[in-house]
Amino acid sequence: MQNEIIEKMTEAGKSSYTAMQELSAINTNVFKNLAELQMGFATYSIESGVEFVKTLSSTTNYKDLMEAETKYATEYGTKAMEVGSKAADILNGSRDDVVSFFEKNIENAAVESKPAAKKPAAKRSKKAA
Secondary structure, rough: HHHHHHHHHHHHHHHHHHHHHHHHHHHHHHHHHHHHHOOOOOOOOHHHHHHHHHHHOOOOOHHHHHHHHHHHHHHHHHHOOOOOOHHHHHHHHHHHHHHHHHHHHHHHHHHHHOOOOOOOOOOOOOOOO
């Protein structure tokens, strides 16, 4: 009896560890993708900012200055919307992964937690008195 309990606890520990690794892999992938996206946007922001400052320093006409500022703001806004859309796609994709992960593991837990069917007790014969 004790061996059965120990085996079941060992199996539960192994399946929990495996599930934790799967969930960790999903989270790591999401973090990696979001970090890459943020680094790309940060790089873009710095580079476009430098270009904008160069344009400002070389522009002497007010009209050209306003056109440059409008162009910069439009491009930056477009890029920010692209990044936001990509981040939403990453998060939506991870949501699907997490939902399927939990559905699979809840099914496994439900199957593992069902008690084994008990054998019916042997019938006792009545002795005549």
